[in-house]
């Protein structure tokens with residue numbers, strides 16, 4: 001069974017927006033990119049995979065489970081424990097240090113106390129921020145802020161890592177470094193990685209690609 005599988009998925013927002021997604025299979029542990037212009041539904045698709053919303057029609061399967069069949073409590077547990085989400089705008093807590101930001105993420109996943117502290121420091125060191133543990137986000141560069149966000153997204157060792165426009169705020173050289181870190185981190189964890197981007201340069205770096213088009217979104221690559 002593929003780690004990620006979409007079958008006949010349609011998402012509607014009110015009367016005006018209907019997004020039709022191509023069928024998709026991503027085997028466990030693989031890395032895939034979603035390419036599409038603004039409004040083509042990339043974020044919506046990541047939200048579907050994260051269980052943050054359900055489709056209007058069709059099925060979203062992850063790790064052998066149709067997400068629509070999960071109870072609310074099971075879906076919450078799925079989101080907290082199995083999914084890591086790297087947001088385009090990072091959404092770091094400004095009043096907290098880098099370490100505390102990662103600890104907050106771990107707390108949501110149910111990891112607390114000494115184990116959480118050890119895990120948070122370890123992952124921050126792994127992304128090259130060992131010297132920045134007690135820095136608040138405002139004292140970090142954009143690339144460093146993103147690495148805190150990545151550390152928070154993966155500290156609980158998710159099986160599925162979703163990244164929304166991970167190069168949006170970075171120049172080419174920093175973007176290359178960030179993508180290397182993202183793909184290497186997913187590989188180390190054995191996580192399936194799905195990256196959404198509007199940038200063909202990012203797409204070129206992934207062997208498995210899915211292109212989305214503004215309504216109706218129909219073509220796969």
Ligand SMILES: Nc1ncnc2c1ncn2[C@@H]1O[C@H](COP(=O)(O)OP(=O)(O)OP(=O)(O)O)[C@@H](O)[C@H]1O
Pocket residue numbers: 013014017019036037038039040041042043044045198
């Ligand atoms: N909560 C919402 N309510 C109404 N319409 C929405 C909502 N979320 C998304 N849409 C619409 O759905 C379409 C797809 O949006 P989505 O954010 O998934 O696309 P995207 O490809 O990620 O765009 P971008 O690259 O600009 O982030 C857009 O037309 C958007 O306006």
